[in-house]
Every structure is written in structure tokens, then in C-alpha cells.
Amino acid sequence: MRDALTVLMGSSLLAISYSASAQTEGAQAEDSRSDIVVTAKSREERLQDVPLSITALTTADLGEAQIRDIRDLQKITPNISLFGGSGRNDPSAYAMRGLTSNTSDERYQGISFFLDGIALSGQLASLDIDNVERVEIIKGPQAATFGRSTYSGAVNFITKDPSGNDINGYVRARGSFSHSAPEASYFLGGSLTLPLVQDKLWLSVSGSVTQNGAVAKSADEDRPVGRERSQFGTATLFYEPDDTFSIKLRGLYTHDSDTVPAQTLQHPRDWLEAGIDVTPMARGLGSFLPDHMPDPDVNQVATKGTYGTKRDRYFASAIISKKMGDYELSYRGGYLRYEHNNWLPGINRATGVGQDPVFGDQVGTGSVTVTGLGTSTSKGKEVFENTSHQLVILSPGDLPIRWRVGAYYFWEKDTSWFPLNATTANPTGKLRQDTIENIAGFGGLDWDVTDKLTLSSEGRIARETLNYLACATCISPIAQGRSQGSTDFTPRFTLSYKASQDNLLYGLYSRGVKSGRFSYVVLSGVPTIFYADPEKLDNFEIGSKNSFMGGRLVFNAAGFYNKVKDQQLVSTVTTATSTGGVLNITSANNVGESEIWGFELESTFKLTPRLTIRGAVGYAHQEFTTTEPIRLAATSSVGFPVSTDGSVVLDGKTQGNVPRWNGYISGEYTVPDMFQDYAMSFRTDGSYRGSYYATLANTVSVRSAWTVNTRLSFYNDQMDFALFGRNIFNNQRATGSGLAGATGGCAFIETNTAVYGSNQQCLYSSPPRPAEWGAEAAFRF
Numbered sequence: 001m002r003d004a005l006t007v008l009m010g011s012s013l014l015a016i017s018y019s020a021s022a023q024t025e026g027a028q029a030e031d032s033r034s035d036i037v038v039t040a041k042s043r044e045e046r047l048q049d050v051p052l053s054i055t056a057l058t059t060a061d062l063g064e065a066q067i068r069d070i071r072d073l074q075k076i077t078p079n080i081s082l083f084g085g086s087g088r089n090d091p092s093a094y095a096m097r098g099l100t101s102n103t104s105d106e107r108y109q110g111i112s113f114f115l116d117g118i119a120l121s122g123q124l125a126s127l128d129i130d131n132v133e134r135v136e137i138i139k140g141p142q143a144a145t146f147g148r149s150t151y152s153g154a155v156n157f158i159t160k161d162p163s164g165n166d167i168n169g170y171v172r173a174r175g176s177f178s179h180s181a182p183e184a185s186y187f188l189g190g191s192l193t194l195p196l197v198q199d200k201l202w203l204s205v206s207g208s209v210t211q212n213g214a215v216a217k218s219a220d221e222d223r224p225v226g227r228e229r230s231q232f233g234t235a236t237l238f239y240e241p242d243d244t245f246s247i248k249l250r251g252l253y254t255h256d257s258d259t260v261p262a263q264t265l266q267h268p269r270d271w272l273e274a275g276i277d278v279t280p281m282a283r284g285l286g287s288f289l290p291d292h293m294p295d296p297d298v299n300q301v302a303t304k305g306t307y308g309t310k311r312d313r314y315f316a317s318a319i320i321s322k323k324m325g326d327y328e329l330s331y332r333g334g335y336l337r338y339e340h341n342n343w344l345p346g347i348n349r350a351t352g353v354g355q356d357p358v359f360g361d362q363v364g365t366g367s368v369t370v371t372g373l374g375t376s377t378s379k380g381k382e383v384f385e386n387t388s389h390q391l392v393i394l395s396p397g398d399l400p401i402r403w404r405v406g407a408y409y410f411w412e413k414d415t416s417w418f419p420l421n422a423t424t425a426n427p428t429g430k431l432r433q434d435t436i437e438n439i440a441g442f443g444g445l446d447w448d449v450t451d452k453l454t455l456s457s458e459g460r461i462a463r464e465t466l467n468y469l470a471c472a473t474c475i476s477p478i479a480q481g482r483s484q485g486s487t488d489f490t491p492r493f494t495l496s497y498k499a500s501q502d503n504l505l506y507g508l509y510s511r512g513v514k515s516g517r518f519s520y521v522v523l524s525g526v527p528t529i530f531y532a533d534p535e536k537l538d539n540f541e542i543g544s545k546n547s548f549m550g551g552r553l554v555f556n557a558a559g560f561y562n563k564v565k566d567q568q569l570v571s572t573v574t575t576a577t578s579t580g581g582v583l584n585i586t587s588a589n590n591v592g593e594s595e596i597w598g599f600e601l602e603s604t605f606k607l608t609p610r611l612t613i614r615g616a617v618g619y620a621h622q623e624f625t626t627t628e629p630i631r632l633a634a635t636s637s638v639g640f641p642v643s644t645d646g647s648v649v650l651d652g653k654t655q656g657n658v659p660r661w662n663g664y665i666s667g668e669y670t671v672p673d674m675f676q677d678y679a680m681s682f683r684t685d686g687s688y689r690g691s692y693y694a695t696l697a698n699t700v701s702v703r704s705a706w707t708v709n710t711r712l713s714f715y716n717d718q719m720d721f722a723l724f725g726r727n728i729f730n731n732q733r734a735t736g737s738g739l740a741g742a743t744g745g746c747a748f749i750e751t752n753t754a755v756y757g758s759n760q761q762c763l764y765s766s767p768p769r770p771a772e773w774g775a776e777a778a779f780r781f
Contacts, residue, residue, distance in 0.1 A: 036134070038050060038056050040052055040054055040142075040145065041458075042145055043328075043394055043397055047545075048504065048546075049504065049545075051496040051504065051506030051545075052138060052140070053139040053543055053556075053560075054137065055076075055077045055137040055139075056134055056136050056137075057073075057076070057077075057135045058133070058134045059132065059133060059160075061076075062129055062132065062135070064668065064681075064683055066709050067129065068187075069127070070082065073137065073155070075707065076664050076685070076687065077137050077616070078600035078617055078662060079097045079600050079618030079619070079620050079662065080139075080153070080662075081094070081095040081096075081100075081662065082094055082095075083657050083736035088228060088258055088309070094109050094110070095111075097140065097560060097598060098620030098621065098622035098660065099537070099562065099658075100655050102568060102569055102570075102592075102655070103517075103568070105517075108149070108514065108515055109149055110151050110512070111152055111154065112150050112154055112155075113127075114155065114157065115315070115317070116156075116159055116248075116317065116319060116332070117319075118332050118333070118334035118388060119147070119334070119386065120315070121338060121384045126232070126254055126311070126313075127157065128208050128210075128232040128234075128254070130206075131159060131160060131234070132157050135157055136155070137153070138154045138155075138156070139153045140153060140510055140512075141510040142154040142512075143490035144442060144459060145444075145458070147440060147442075148462065148464065148513075148515060149514065149515060150512065151535065151536075159236070159250075162203070162204040162238045163193075164193065164202075165198050167193065168193050168780075168781060169192040169193055169780070171189070171190035171779050172187065173188050173776070173778075174187040174188075174774060174776040176726070176773060177213075177772060177774065178213070178770045178771055180770045180771070181213055181214060181216070181770055182214055182216065182224065183211075183213030183214040183227060184211075184213050185213040185774070186210065186211050187211075187776075188208065189206070189207060190207065190208070191204065192205055192206070200240065201240075202236075203237055203238075204236040204238070205233075205234070206234050207233040208230075208232045209229075209232075210229070211227065211230075212226075213227060214226050214227040215262050215767075215769060216262065218303040219299060219302050219349075219350040219355050219356055220302040220304060221305070223303045224259045225298060225301045225303065226259065226260075226261060226298065228256070228258045228259075229256065229257045230254060230255065232253070233253050234252040234253070235250070236248065237249045245321070245322050245323070246319075246320070248318070249317070250315075250317045250318075251315070252313070252314070252316070252317075253312075253313065253315075254311075254313045255311070255313075256310065256311040257308070257310050258308045258309045258310075259307070259308040260303045260306060260348060261309075261766070262298045262301060263296075263764055263765070264297055264298060264348070264764065264765055264767070265348060265746070265747060265762050266762060266763045267747070267748060267756075267762050268288065268756045268762075269358060269359075269756060270294065270297075270358065271289075271290040272755075272756075276291060276292060277290070277291045281638050282641055283637060283641070284638055284761060285759040287638070287758075287760060288757055289638070289695070289763070290763075291700070291701070292701045292703055293701070293734050293737050295732040295733060296767040298767060300358065301349075302350035302351070303345065304345040304375075304377055306343040309340070309341070309344070310341045311340050311341075312337075313338045314337045315335070315337075316334065317332070317334035319332050326396035327395060327396065328394040329394075330392050331391050332389075333387070335387045336384065337384070338383070339383045340384075343377060343378070343380075344377065344378055345377055346373045346374070346375075347371075347373050347376075347745070349747035351747055356748075359747075359748045362748075366751065367750065367751055367752065370748060373745065373747070374746070374747030374748065377420075378420070380417065380418050380419075381416065381417040381418075381419065382416040382417075386410065386411060387410075387412075388408070388409065388410045388411075389409045390406060390409075391407050391408075393406065401448070402446045403443065403446070404443060404444050406441070406443065407440070407442075408440040409438070409439055409440075410436070410437070410438040413434075413435045414435070416430075416431040417431055421475050426475065429475060430474050430475065431474055431476055432468070432474055433474075434467055434468045435469065436466055436467075437465045438462055439462065439463050442460035442461070443459065444456065444457065444459075452497055452498045453497055454495075454496045454497075455494070456492075456493070456496070457492075457493055457494075458494075459489060459492070460489070460490050461487070461490075462487070463485060463487045464485060464486055466483070466517075466531070468482045476520045476527065479527070482518070488536075489511075490510070490511045490512060490513055492508060493508060494507070495507050495508070502548065503546045504545040505543070506543050506544075506545075507543075508539075508541050508542075509541075510538075510539045511536065513536055514534055514537075516532060517532045517568050517588045518531055518532075519531075519532070519570075521585055523583055524583070532566075532589055532590050533566055533590050535564065535565070535590075536564070537565075539561075540561045540562075541560040541561075543556070544556065544558075552606040553604070553606070554602075554605075555601075555602075555603045556601070557600070557601050557602075558599060559598070560596075560598060560599070562594075564593060564594040564595070565593055566592075567590065567591070567594060568589070569591050569630070570586065570588050570632070571591050571630045571631055572584050572585065572631040572633075573587075573589060573631075586633070596621065597621055598618070598619040598620035598621055600616065601617045603615055603616070610672075611668070611669050613665070613666070613667050614665070614666045614667075614668075615664060615666070616663050616664055618661070618662050618663060620658075621660055622654050622660075624650035624652065624653050625651060626649070626650045627649060627651045629645070629648065630649075631645070631647045632648055632696070635745070636739070638699075638739060639697025639698070639699035648697075655693075655696070656693050656738055657692055657693075657694070659689050659690040659704075661689075661690030662688060663688045664685060664687040666683060666684060666685040666686070668681055668682070668683040669681065669683075676716075677716045677717070678714050679714070680712070680713070680714050681712075681713050681715075682710075682712050683710070684710045684711075685708065686708050687706065688704065688705075688706055689704060689705050689706075689707070689735075690704045691704045694734075694763060700737075702734050703733055704733075706729070706731060707727050707729075708729055708731075709724070709725065709726050710724065711725075718780050719777070719778065719779050721775070721776070721777045722776045723773075725772070726772050726773075726774075727769060728771050728773075730770055732768065735766050735768050736766045737766070738764060739763060739764075745761070745762050746762040747762075
């Protein structure tokens with residue numbers, strides 16, 4: 001780690017020394033990247049002046065890089081990984097800087113998403129980003145500004161304020177096809193802004209419909225697999241009577257309808273027929289796993305009469321800002337209701353005679369046994385409701401001492417149901433209900449010690465309370481609920497040095513906290529609620545931000561070291577009873593510790609007036625440092641050495657589904673005034689995702705992969721027309737994978753145990769969308 005940080009700082013210092021001789025070159029060059037304004041510390045500042053590692057993407061960046069939804073952000077952002085195991089269904093492994101939360105529960109993620117600084121919840125892959133002014137992806141703990149559940153980072157979507165005295169807007173249409181997929185993909189959307197009172201009051205409405213077409217037809221019913229449909233509508237009322245006061249009111253609705261996701265389940269036969277080396281598992285009791293995952297085959301997916309997933313999101317927000325002289329008082333508040341319904345196969349392999357392309361001919365012959373899980377389905381419903389309110393006072397921004405102070409309130413309720421488990425006493429199949437309340441005060445102080453040196457101190461003190469509500473008739477019945485709270489202080493201290501107008505060096509320390517977590521456990525027939533304390537992360541970071549040649553070259557670098565304590569992992573602990581016996585209790589416990597170190601580099605270089613090169617590299621090396629033996633669930637323990645008590649040692653292992661390396665490189669060539677008033681641009685993007693492990697024992701790897709997109713566009717002030725290709729080389733390496741369970745986790749058990757093992761294990765894997773080609777057109781008025 002020391003060598004890596006030395007290289008980073010050496011590169012930055014060399015860049016700064018070069019700057020002195022390069023400042024006069026290209027003084028009139030276009031300066032788009034270094035002029036981006038962000039609000040990562042509650043006030044508007046130039047991206048290059050903020051001592052934080054931030055990837056900021058403008059509307060133009062999102063369009064040119066073909067960023068269609070939140071999942072695409074990982075293609076052009078270093079050190080972020082957004083893997084949803086079931087399509088858009090769940091955040092299985094959302095990771096920033098190598099740290100994931102080890103749960104798919106949205107409430108306990110380390111990355112939180114915000115819309116204009118207002119917290120959201122639930123899955124957000126369908127958020128329409130066509131009306132986003134920019135996206136700020138801020139790495140490292142961000143509690144000082146954004147609050148709870150940002151212990152590894154925050155993603156903030158900033159929308160456009162309506163403006164202008166004329167009716168204005170746009171319409172956009174896009175269509176694409178894939179030769180290997182049965183359905184086309186499309187997008188149709190637009191926006192209209194109406195000035196209701198000249199220079200004072202505006203109304204903006206927008207909407208869109210989109211489909212990511214099915215990537216296959218199911219093996220059992222010939223129904224679409226992997227289709228994702230969304231409808232989006234929003235209305236914004238913006239009132240700004242003068243430069244000192246504004247109100248922004250928004251209402252938003254989205255509806256998603258997704259079929260069964262393109263998630264496959266691989267059996268031992270699949271690995272052997274693919275010619276992949278396999279390794280017997282020491283504690284697998286007659287099982288083996290592949291050394292690496294073969295590419296998923298979406299033609300194996302079954303739907304089993306299920307519809308997939310449907311989601312509805314209702315969001316309302318208000319932003320009020322008032323300037324009082326050189327001071328500013330602002331309020332941000334919002335309400336969200338998010339409803340999620342799904343009906344999915346227990347295991348999505350077809351189990352009828354002749355249906356499955358691998359096992360169909362063997363069903364009913366005695367050579368395979370169909371498992372109970374292989375024929376099951378699961379139906380669930382979950383509703384999130386939350387509200388947040390924040391009040392901030394900002395001091396004048398042009399003084400050598402600047403401060404901000406604020407108060408924050410957040411409340412969320414989560415209710416879940418399993419309708420297939422309904423009873424007379426519980427006719428809706430209600431599973432559980434719990435709430436989270438977070439009350440916080442925060443502030444920050446920036447002091448320009450000299451015209452080059454600035455000291456910053458920020459912090460937030462928050463009291464968070466979790467409530468597991470009593471419900472005697474729930475599927476997980478509990479006669480008496482439990483309330484548990486924690487009070488945490490999350491500071492950030494920064495020292496920054498402005499070597500020149502275009503070169504910044506900084507170092508910082510920050511702390512992040514991830515929410516505590518409940519577990520429902522039945523002990524000797526008595527339901528009991530257990531609580532795991534919050535996780536804590538200490539982040540040490542150095543960085544450099546540089547602009548050269550009048551803004552033609554922008555180069556930013558950051559290196560970091562993180563120490564994670566009290567990681568929440570589902571494990572088993574043994575507790576003595578009052579009668580001298582013992583109880584084995586499986587719940588989320590604070591049994592993990594990790595160290596993470598790495599770096600991120602980002603650069604944009606306008607080589608000529610027509611040719612621009614962009615690129616980024618991220619590396620995050622996470623390792624557990626827990627040396628004490630712990631007992632994990634049986635499926636998580638597969639691949640570890642055998643121990644007498646079933647325990648494992650995590651020391652030296654890394655989390656699954658989190659690549660250490662990622663990055664991208666793009667080149668864009670522009671021809672202005674190609675014909676009449678039209679310009680032309682051609683852009684190619686190559687995104688790299690490094691290899692990662694599918695299992696916690698680090699025994700099965702998923703190989704690295706490149707995804708290449710290309711786009712040729714013609715445009716003027718009013719119209720755009722583009723031809724594009726996505727994933728043009730049809731990369732089908734799994735985007736995520738993992739153990740599907742022990743014997744019951746397979747759809748089929750082969751009776752030939754000499755070849756396929758006496759305790760067969762299966763792995764799930766999720767492929768990327770196949771290569772597609774299409775066209776897009778937009779008209780602005």
C-alpha cells in the first residue's frame with residue numbers, strides 16, 4: 001500500500017511541477033471538465049476545488065457514454081460496483097471502494113442514493129436520468145453532509161431547474177435490437193417547460209416509457225425472460241421571484257414491470273460439459289465446484305407461471321432557499337412510498353419432461369431427481385415509506401472562515417408480506433414490520449489559514465433508533481417488539497493545499513457508520529429479536545486534483561486506506577442456558593473486521609480541438625483481518641478447510657461479487673460544421689471489470705471482462721440523431737454469481753454420484769445484456 005500511495009503522490013507532484021510550464025499553453029482551450037460545479041459539501045463549488053474524490057457526470061456525459069440507468073454508472077466510475085442478483089430486483093452487492101454490506105436489504109446498504117440531496121429508498125435502477133443535470137458519485141464516508149447509510153459513499157442526482165421565458169422542451173425516441181434476443185428495446189420520452197409568470201414561476205412536466213427487451217424465452221413456457229419495462233412521470237413547480245428566494249416542488253411516479261430475470265442456475269454437469277477444472281470441497285461432503293464460472297446460458301431459465309416483479313414509487317419533495325444578505329437558509333424535505341411485488345420461481349430451471357435443455361430428457365428416467373425447491377415458487381410484497389427533513393444555514397462563501405450548521409430528521413417504515421403463507425389469523429401473509437428513526441445535528445467549518453492552505457472540520461452526531469414492531473399473528477410472530485438505539489459521531493477532518501489555481505493537494509480522515517441490524521430467531525420455541533451494533537469505518541485518504549493547458553487536460557487521483565470494524569455477518573454463536581445446556585443462535589453478529597486500500601485515477605485529455613480521450617482506473621483491495629474462528633451458514637462455509645466445530649477463519653479472504661479492478665477508456669472524435677449547421681461525433685467506450693470471487697472461501701472465480709459501446713451522432717442546436725452499439729463484442733461473463741445452497745439449492749440431483757458428487761452444489765450467475773444495435777433521435781424546442 002505504501003508503494004502505491006507513494007506513486008500516487010509522486011505522480012501528483014510531478015503533474016503540479018509540469019503545470020507551471022503548461023499554464024500558458026492552450027489558454028483559450030475549452031474548459032468543460034474543470035468548470036463542473038458540484039454541491040458535495042452543501043454549497044456550490046468547482047469540482048476541482050473540492051477536496052473529495054468525486055466522479056461528476058453532466059447530462060452530456062450521461063448521453064454520450066450511453067448511461068441508461070443507475071447500473072450503467074459502474075461502467076465509467078472507478079471503484080463502484082452495482083450488482084443486483086435478480087435483475088433490478090435487489091441490491092445483492094452494492095459496493096464502493098471494495099466494501100459491500102453483506103445483505104440485500106435496502107435499509108442496511110453502505111451506499112445511499114439521493115435526489116437533489118433528499119434520501120431515497122428501495123431499488124433505483126429505473127430512475128429516469130434523462131432529466132438529470134448531473135450525477136455526483138462521492139467516494140468514502142459522507143455522513144458529514146448526507147447522513148445515514150453513506151459509510152462507503154453517496155450518489156446524488158441533481159435535477160434541472162426550469163427556466164426561460166418561452167415554452168421549451170424536448171422529445172426523444174430510441175430503439176434497438178439484438179440478433180440473439182427475441183424482443184427489441186425502446187425508449188420514448190420528453191419534457192415540457194411552461195413559464196407561468198414571466199421570470200418568476202415555471203411548470204415543468206416530463207414522462208417516459210422504456211423497455212429493455214427480453215433476452216430469451218423461458219425453457220418451460222416460451223415466455224419472455226429478462227424484460228424490464230418502466231413508466232415514469234414527474235411534475236416540477238419552480239418559483240424564483242428574485243435572486244434571494246426560491247421554492248422547488250416536485251412530484252414523481254414510476255412503475256416497473258419486469259419478467260423473471262435472466263439469472264441462471266449452474267449444475268455440476270454444466271461445468272464438466274464446459275470442460276472447466278473442478279475442485280473437491282474439503283467440507284462439502286462429496287461436492288465439488290468449478291475453478292471459474294462458465295458464461296451463463298439464459299436459454300435454461302424457467303418462469304413456472306410467475307410474473308416476475310412489479311414496483312411502484314411515489315415521491316414528493318420540497319426545496320426552499322432564502323438568502324439573507326450573504327447568508328443562506330435552506331430546507332429540503334421529501335416523502336417516498338415504494339411498493340414492491342414479486343412472484344418468482346424458487347429455482348429458475350425447468351423441471352418438466354423435455355423442458356430443460358440439459359436435463360429435460362432425463363426427467364422421469366431415474367437418472368435425476370427433481371428437488372422440492374426446483375418446483376417451488378415464491379410470492380412476496382414489501383412497502384417502504386419514508387420521510388426526511390433537513391434545515392441548513394450557510395455562512396458567506398467568500399470569507400476566509402466559512403461554516404455551515406444543520407439539523408436532520410429521517411423516518412422509515414418497512415412492511416413485508418408472503419401471500420402464499422397466508423392463514424385465517426393472518427389473511428394477508430404479513431411477515432413483519434419495523435421502523436427506523438434518525439435524528440441528527442451536523443456542521444462544518446472551513447478556515448483558509450493562508451491563500452493556499454485550508455483546514456476543514458465537519459461532523460454529524462446522530463441518534464438512530466430501530467423498532468421491531470410487535471405482531472402476534474405475523475409469519476414471524478413476536479408478542480413483544482424491541483427498540484434499540486445507537487448514538488454515533490461521524491467526523492471528517494481535511495487539510496488541503498492549493499499549489500496553484502489549477503492544482504490541489506489534500507489529505508483527510510473521515511468516519512462512516514452503517515446502521516445496526518435486527519435478526520429474528522426462535523429459541524426453544526420462543527421468538528426473540530437480536531441486535532447487531534452498527535458497523536464502523538475509518539477512512540484515511542490523500543488526493544490531488546489538477547487542470548493543465550487551460551483545462552485541456554484534467555487529472556485527478558486519490559489513494560485511501562480503510563479500517564472496518566464490527567462487520568455484520570450472519571453467524572452462529574453458542575450461549576449457555578440457565579439450566580446448564582447450550583443454545584446455538586444464528587443471527588447477524590459483529591464478527592468481521594477488514595482492511596481496504598486502493599486508489600482511483602480519472603483523466604480527460606482534449607488532445608486536439610476534435611479528439612478527446614477520457615479514462616479512469618479504480619483498485620480496491622479488501623481483505624478480512626478477522627483471525628478468530630467463526631461459524632457461518634453451511635453454504636457460506638463451503639470451500640473452507642475442515643474444522644472440528646465447523647468454524648472458519650476469514651483472515652485473508654475477500655468478499656464475493658466485488659472486483660478489485662475496474663476502469664474505462666473512451667475516445668471521441670468531433671467534426672464541427674460537417675454539413676450546414678450539423679456537427680458529427682464518433683465515440684467508443686471500453687469498460688473493464690476485473691475478476692472476482694463467487695464464494696466467500698474464494699474458491700470460484702469469475703473471469704475479468706471488457707464491454708465495448710460505440711456511438712455515431714449528428715447534431716445541431718435543435719436536433720440529434722445517433723446510431724449506436726452496446727456490448728458490441730457480446731461479452732457474456734457473469735456480472736454476479738454465488739452459491740445457490742447445498743443439495744436443496746439445485747433443481748436436479750443426479751443419481752450418478754461417482755461423476756457428479758454425493759452432495760451436489762449449484763451456483764447462480766447473472767449475465768449482462770447481449771450485444772444490441774440501434775438508433776436514437778431527439779428534437780429540442
